[in-house]
Amino acid sequence: MKTEDLILALSADTLPQKSVAQQLARAMPVATLISIAAFFAFWGPRPDIWEALGSAAVLKTLLPLGFVVMAAALALALTHPGTRHDMRSAALGLFVVLVIGAFATALLNAGFAGLIAALSTPSLVTCLLSIPVLALPVLVAVFWALSSGAALRPRLTGAVAGLIAGGLAASVYSIYCDKDMILFVVPAYCAAIASISVIGALLGPRLLKW
Amino acid sequence: MRAANRGDSAAYHRLFTAITPVLRKVVRARGTALGREGCEDVLQDVLLAIHSKRHTWREDAPLRPWLYAIARHKVIDAFRARGRHIELSIDEFAEGLPAAAGPDPMDGRDMEKVLGQLDPRAAEIVRAFGLNGETTAETAARLDMSEGAVRVALHRALKTIARLRERMIE
Numbered sequence: 250m251k252t253e254d255l256i257l258a259l260s261a262d263t264l265p266q267k268s269v270a271q272q273l274a275r276a277m278p279v280a281t282l283i284s285i286a287a288f289f290a291f292w293g294p295r296p297d298i299w300e301a302l303g304s305a306a307v308l309k310t311l312l313p314l315g316f317v318v319m320a321a322a323l324a325l326a327l328t329h330p331g332t333r334h335d336m337r338s339a340a341l342g343l344f345v346v347l348v349i350g351a352f353a354t355a356l357l358n359a360g361f362a363g364l365i366a367a368l369s370t371p372s373l374v375t376c377l378l379s380i381p382v383l384a385l386p387v388l389v390a391v392f393w394a395l396s397s398g399a400a401l402r403p404r405l406t407g408a409v410a411g412l413i414a415g416g417l418a419a420s421v422y423s424i425y426c427d428k429d430m431i432l433f434v435v436p437a438y439c440a441a442i443a444s445i446s447v448i449g450a451l452l453g454p455r456l457l458k459w
Numbered sequence: 460m461r462a463a464n465r466g467d468s469a470a471y472h473r474l475f476t477a478i479t480p481v482l483r484k485v486v487r488a489r490g491t492a493l494g495r496e497g498c499e500d501v502l503q504d505v506l507l508a509i510h511s512k513r514h515t516w517r518e519d520a521p522l523r524p525w526l527y528a529i530a531r532h533k534v535i536d537a538f539r540a541r542g543r544h545i546e547l548s549i550d551e552f553a554e555g556l557p558a559a560a561g562p563d564p565m566d567g568r569d570m571e572k573v574l575g576q577l578d579p580r581a582a583e584i585v586r587a588f589g590l591n592g593e594t595t596a597e598t599a600a601r602l603d604m605s606e607g608a609v610r611v612a613l614h615r616a617l618k619t620i621a622r623l624r625e626r627m628i629e
Contacts, residue, residue, distance in 0.1 A: 250570035252479060254589030255503055259510045260472035261588040261595065263463065264614040266514040329515045330528035399512040401532055458625070459512065 269328050272394035273321065280390030284383045284421055292379065292425040301429070309423035309434055313442075316344060317416040320409050324391070327406040328398025328457075341412075352435040359432060367432035376426060380441035381448075384411075384418035388445060392456050400457040407453020408446045415442030460522050464513065475506065482506070482530055490538060500569045501537040507621045508533040573623045581616035584609060 267275075295301060302310070319341045326334035356364055391410040400406040419438045428434065463471030483502050490498045509529055516525045574582045580602070587598045599606045 250503075250574065250586075250589060252483075252499060252503055252506070254586075255506060255570065256472065256475040256479065256589075258585050258589040258613070259506060259617065260463070260468050260475055262510070262610070262613045262617050263466040263468050263471060264610055265464070265466070268514050329517060329525075330512075330532070331520055331525035332517060397514075399508075399515045399529060399532070401528060459508065 267397070269394060269398040270325055272397050273325070273391070276390035276394045277387070280386040281417060281421075283386040284418060287386075288383060288421050288425070292422070294424045295427040297427070298424060301427075304429075306423075306429040309426065309429065309438075310420050312348070313416040313420040313423070313438070316341075317413055317420070319344060320412040320416060324395055324406060324409045324413060325398075327402060327409060328395050328400050330399050330401055348435060348439070352431055355431040355435075364432050364436075367428075367430050368436065370428065370433070372426065372428050372433070373437055376422065376428075376437045377441050377444070379425070380415060380418045380422050380438070381445055382418075383421050384414040384445045387417050388414035388449065392449075392452065396457055396459070398457075399459055400453070403453040403457035404450050405453070406457055408450035410453070411446035411449025412442060414449070415445035418442075418445070460513070460516060461518055464518070475509075478509075478526065479506065485530065486534060489534060493538075493541060496568055497541065501534060501541070503570060504537050504624060505530050505533045507617070507624065511618065511621045569624060570620075573620050576623055577616060577619060581612060581619065584612050585616050585620070588613065 301307070319337065323334055323337040323341055326332045326337050359367075388411065391413050392407075395406060395410055419442055423438075426434075428437075460471075460474055463474060479502070482505055483498070486498045486502045486505070487495075490501060493501065509526065512529055516522065574585065577585070583602070584598060587593045587601070593601070595606050595609050598604075599609045602609070604612070
């Protein structure tokens with residue numbers, strides 16, 4: 250087929266295509282509902298959930314959601330060639346620095362022994378296993394939506410997709426988790442989210458190819 | 460491009476006509492080892508990518524950086540994939556030989572293979588627009604389909620083509 254003929258065929262196809270943001274808005278709620286349904290089937294909220302949501306522990310739920318919004322904004326920039334993403338990367342980076350700062354302050358107060366004590370609980374394993382499982386449907390949805398975009402850096406974009414899925418799963422899981430100390434929450438949640446991010450980075454080059 | 464995203468086929472065609480010679484030059488400059496036909500295949504890959512990713516251009520952004528980023532990605536990708544079974548150009552040691560009447564250098568080979576894999580009706584529609592330059596209405600009348608159905612069929616066929624070509628160069 251001649252290139253001129255291909256151009257004619259291409260220019261005849263003017264059906265509108267859904268934007269990546271629209272695909273994301275379509276897929277994310279479905280995946281989140283699946284995740285939440287699984288959560289209520291197998292985990293369930295902690296007994297004192299209403300008191301927890303009225304205290305500082307609500308940050309366990311809200312901060313990951315803010316993180317998800319920032320990661321999603323970055324993922325959208327990464328799938329639109331020619332869009333700068335340094336501001337969005339910086340926002341995400343700043344967020345992580347603040348969280349680590351809070352963790353460092355708590356660590357200085359409690360000392361290393363305090364960290365060991367905080368992490369010496371079976372909740373750690375539950376957390377590290379639960380968040381990735383809850384993240385799975387979201388990860389599938391995010392990859393599906395982002396693959397309609399044009400990722401120039403598929404590995405990085407895959408990692409950010411993992412951050413979206415992991416953040417959302419952490420937020421859901423926090424309804425169950427009854428450990429509220431910074432020394433537990435920050436390392437455990439961050440490690441769990443990072444593990445999804447690594448999975449995303451590994452899958453990115455394969456699934457976001459175009 | 461803005462008009463094209465609103466469904467203005469003529470404007471979209473003008474855009475492709477304007478950028479194709481530039482892209483061809485870029486591809487040929489990089490791909491002397493692929494031969495003219497191979498370069499045309501890469502060029503068609505780039506055009507398909509521009510088409511299938513057109514929604515990732517933000518209308519308030521300048522078009523050139525977007526276009527360049529898409530083309531660059533696709534050219535690198537195509538050369539990497541085709542590089543594995545690179546064809547040695549005979550031009551380098553056959554200079555001075557009378558030029559054989561080769562196939563049309565504007566002709567891509569990959570496209571024919573891919574069209575052969577489509578279901579006949581889809582291939583027919585793509586050819587109708589390309590080779591015969593038919594309008595939607597003419598194709599619809601000839602194939603006894605509604606115009607909407609022709610539009611959707613063309614859209615799907617081009618998507619399938621992009622996917623098949625992707626698989627082909629892997």
